[in-house]
Each structure stands twice: as structure tokens, then as C-alpha cells.
Amino acid sequence: MNKVRTMEDLPISRFHYKIFAYASGSTFIDGYIIGIIAVALSVMHTQFDLSVTMTGLIGMATLAGMFVGGIIGGYLTDTIGRKTMFLIDMLVMLIVSILQFYVNDPSQLVLLRFILGIAIGADYPIAGALMAEFSPKKNRGSLLGGLNGFWYVGYASSFLVGYLLLSLGDTSWRWMLASSAVPVAIMLLARLNMPESPLWLASKGKEKEANALVQKIFGEHVIMSNEAKTQKKTTFLDMFRNGYGKWIFFVSAFWSLSVIPTFGIGTYIPEILAQFGFADGSREYLGSAIINIVYLIGLLPALYLVEKYGRRPTLILPFLISGIALIVLGATSGLNTPFGLILLLFIVYGTFNTAMGAHQWIYPNELFPTHIRGTAMGFITGVTRFASAIGTFVFPFFLGNFGLAATLYICGGLLFLGFLISLFMAPETKNMSLAQSSSINKSGPLKQGSFVSNKTANGIGGTFSAAESRLREK
Known part of the structure; x- marks a missing residue:
């Protein structure tokens, strides 16, 4: 007789990788749509008299839309369902991507890019919630964290496609912008066959339907987790109640503090390397390429370590x-430092910065219960996109007015602040079920025999977690 197990106790399977493919489409398309506009704008200038203000509005419209889309889309995800919203926002993206081909005025493009941003922002909480709710607890961290890597894949792909389409001449920018319809259409068709989240169904009182779905996917000896037994109505303000407000602050803070330097440095890295004295027409671009590749490569060991040693x-x-790497870079600016050392310091920064990026998907999807998981992730996504837009906007101001060293010191200081917030607030959720990880805030220490020690179950205070202790012993 087969032993009855919960979904979260199952080993990783082909089905889980299929859900990962559905969810990773969100970050791929985000990176692609944000990246392709940079190439398209370089061609648009030949047909439109774009002012600096209009260029900035076109560039920032998607990020502004994501702020709105994350907040609204997250709530709707918890209200009407994961699959329904997954299909609606893909359909919106498909229509708007095609409409970009026909714009006759830059202001029309600003509006369309804003709508695209709303759809992308809505897709983030759906992808994270769906992946978390289907993942085995022993692999949830790597599956959620891995979603972040596909942003870089989409971003790099957009520049490759843009480069290939340049041969079409003055109208190439139209084809570039409309090209996002291709991955969106593929993802829309793929998602037609995906299931609804059983945990969401159960949270809305459809437990019989949820159990039938679980057994259809995994077999008759598999059941849902204990979290699914509680039916709760989604209320927007619930993410600030019952102690969850501190998790909103924690995730919003560490995520924002990590992406502000990332977007600023990533956008202006050729100019930064030039100020280090490597502006000979090639090395600053070679360095930029190497550094951005590391942003993706650095994620791979993080996905292993987050499961082995903990969050x-x-x-x-x-x-x-x-943070230390950026401060050292600031101290070495203007000292005729060898190119290899500068590159090494940026690689250290990029590798560990990307490792932090995995937690942008892990923590918000583990710390909140099913009925507000999408709402919380959407709100946090909106906050961090607003922060990244502001950071990217003011970065050249600081660079131009205060110099390279001061700018890098500020970025390093932001990361050190993130270190302090994480040290005192970050909980350990490794190997926990979603019911456990979303309850550590209010349940107090977990019972003996659980996956983390009693002293560190809530992750607050200066005590190192059991995972950190094991890391030190290594």
C-alpha cells in the first residue's frame, strides 16, 4: 500500500519543471520588453524629433506601469485565480505588442508601454504564487529563485533580436517593438493547458475540486498541505495585518536596496568603466559584457546554496x-588601478548581487499565506519597481555632480543597510511547508523536531540560524 503524502513532500518531477516553464515566461518577457526599447529608441530618433523628456517617458513608462500592475494584478490574482489572470495578462500583452507596430506619435507609444507595464507587473505575483504552491518544499527555493535568471535571458535576447532587425532600416524599430508578440503568443498558448492552483481553489472553499485536481496530477495517494484547509476571503489590507506588515517592510526594503545599485550600475557601467580610465573604444564595452554575463552565471551556485544552507x-x-566590493571600488577610483583588478571587483559584486536576487522571489512567496500571497507579491513588486526607476533616474545626477567614488560609496552604503536589515529581520524558511513558513510570524517558535531550531524559528534578533551555524562549521 502506497504511503499518503502531501504535494510538498513529493520529489521534483517533470510536472514541476513544466510549471517552472510557465512561470519563467513572466521574467523572460519582462526582460525582453524592457531591453528591446533601448535598441528601438536608437532608430526612432531618425523618424521622430524626440525630446529628452519624451525619450525618458518612453523608457520609464513600462516601469511605471509595473508599479500599478503589481498592486492591482496581485490582488486580482488572489481574488479570481492564478490561471485566469495568467491568461488575461498574456492576452493584453499580445494585443499591445502588436499595436506598437502602428504608432504614429511618441505619446501613443508612452501609453502602450504603460499598459504593457501593467500587464507585466500583474504577471509577477501570478508566476511566483503558482510556482510556490506547486513546488516541493525541498526544491521550492531553487525553483522560485531560478525564475529571476530568465529576466537576464530575456534582456540579452532582446538586444540580439534588435541587432538582427536593424537591417530592416528606418522601420526596424516597429518590428523590434512588435517582436515581443512572439514570446507572448507562445506563452499564451502554453498556458492554456496549465492547471489552476489547488491551494487557491481550497482557499476559496473549493476543496473537493482541489483534491480531485491534486489526485489527477500526482496520483490518488497525494493530498494537499494543511494550509489548504482554511478558507479565507482576500482583503487588500490583510497583508498589513496580523504581523504581516513587517514582512512587507522587510521584503520591500531588502529588494529595493539590492535593485537600486543594480539598475544604476548596470545601466551606466560603460561610463563607469570609462571613468576608471578604460575608455579606449573597446575595453569598457568588453568589461560591460563580461559583467552582465556574470549577473546570470552568479545565480547558478546561489540556487544550490539556498537549499543546502538556507535563506x-x-x-x-x-x-x-x-557592499564591500563597491566600497573598495570607490576607494580605488582615480588610483590608476589595473583593469583586471577593477573587473574582478565588479565580478565579485555582480556574482553576490545576483545571489541576493534569488530571494526576491523566494521570501515574498513563502512568508504570506495563500489568500494574500499574490496581493503581497504584487504590492512589493510595485514598490521595488518604483524604487528602481527612481534610482536609475538619479544615478547619473550623483555620478555627474559628486563623482564616481562618492556614487560607489552611496551604492555600497545602500547594500550595507540591506545587510543590517537582513541580519536582524530575515527568517529561515528552508525545508518548511508553506503553512509553516507563512505562520512563523504569529506562531512563535516551532515545535521540537521541526526544520529549524527553536531559537531561530522567527528569524528576528541577532541569533544565527541553524543553517548559518552549519555554514560556519564547514
């Missing part, structure tokens, strides 16, 4: 190390 140490230590 806390793999968030706290990267914040500290990447």
Missing part, C-alpha cells in the same frame, strides 16, 4: 560582500 546566510553574506 538567511545566502541573503545576509551576499549583501555584505557585494
